[in-house]
Amino acid sequence: MTKLGRLYSLFDSVELPENLPYTQCSTWELEFLYLLGRHHLTGQGRIVELGSGGGGSTYALALGLSESPVFDTRKGRLHAYDFFRVGKGTFASEKFFDSGHKPADDNSFLDDFKRRLGPFLPFLEIHAGDLWQTSDPEDTTPVEFLHIDIAKTARVFRCVSERFLSRMQVGTVVLHQDFAGPRLPWLHHSTGALLPYIEIAGPPIRSTLAFEVTKPIPADVLKRITEDDYTVDEKLTLISAVQDRIDRDHTDGIPFKSVLELSKAYVAHYDGQHRRAWSLAKPLQSDAYLSRTRADHFEQLKKAYAKEPSFLDKLVRRTVGR
Structure with missing residues (x-):
């Protein structure tokens, strides 16, 4: 101790x-x-x-x-x-x-x-x-x-x-x-x-x-x-290292492994990688604590993902020079 x-x-x-x-x-x-x-x-x-x-x-x-x-x-x-x-x-x-x-x-x-x-x-x-x-x-x-x-x-x-x-x-x-x-x-x-x-x-x-x-x-x-x-990938690796050290808070109320997984989504989100951010966040919607306390987080990440052009859209824009 x-x-x-x-x-x-x-x-x-x-x-x-x-x-x-x-x-x-x-x-x-x-x-x-x-x-x-x-x-x-x-x-x-x-x-x-x-x-x-x-x-x-x-x-x-x-x-x-x-x-x-x-x-x-x-x-x-x-x-x-x-x-x-x-x-x-x-x-x-x-x-x-x-x-x-x-x-x-x-x-x-x-x-x-x-x-x-x-x-x-x-x-x-x-x-x-x-x-x-x-x-x-x-x-x-x-x-x-x-x-x-x-x-x-x-x-x-x-x-x-x-x-x-x-x-x-x-x-x-x-x-x-x-x-x-x-x-x-x-x-x-x-x-x-x-x-x-x-x-x-x-x-x-x-x-x-x-x-x-x-x-x-x-x-x-x-x-x-x-x-x-640090690159995005380096940051995700560093957060994973913290996940290996902590689990729930001392009252057993906050599941920190899940919280930190959602934090990874925000690393990608702040870097403008909204598709990647939503791919990290989407599976966490089944977490009872996060779905109850972080619904606005999921909405924010999902909204940013929906606005991001698809790979095909980006390809078309490059092709037509827009």
Whole structure:
């Protein structure tokens, strides 16, 4: 069992406050964040949360850090990154406001976030805005912990990789909160590329995959991940390697092998190979979990496939010069 894996046995010992700030994380994910702060992290490297949202996950992690026997709240810092506003491209919910909806004249919930995290503000460093603007490209400080709940687009993942994953070292802990998202295949094939240098903690905690770096990661591996320097076939192979390591989540509710198979379809889809994407996705419609929770994914892939010209159509167009 990995060092992180030992935290699974402590779930039943956690009693989080009932009035935690609103979050889209599950109770298990919040408890794991608390356990990491309380029993694992030291503050000797950067402790970073990318995508703090309404503050529930930040609160759970900060509470654990505040009760840790080794984390010094006078010197250590928890870095919280987010747009802290709703609007196009932020993937934020109006539930992040105390009122539950956006005020007419303000789309920022930063003040609400600060009120909710009040007890921990002395050691909380908030970075509000676009990650490309709020992260420092010159910062090479080792990262001890990285909670990634912000990489909803390839553009943002490139920033995450370039400015945070590049600072991983042996002992770094990473949590991918969106690992159950088939539309985010960069999380999956990048993890496949890292497999020789990490230990997966155990079954995913609901939608979160946790791992710890156990061997130095070569610079060229990190560079390829950042530059998305893999062919479609290479990405599919990397995702298959992850499928060999994980099955269902620890509650037995999410079938990750199927989720990752649908992620492969999105690798092809984003590359414009819509026929191939649908050939990968179509058989998965019989999966009970995916058919119930990802019907819109199948519709998107099927629609793109239907619009793609057939081989004969392409041949005719080339022949007539159109």
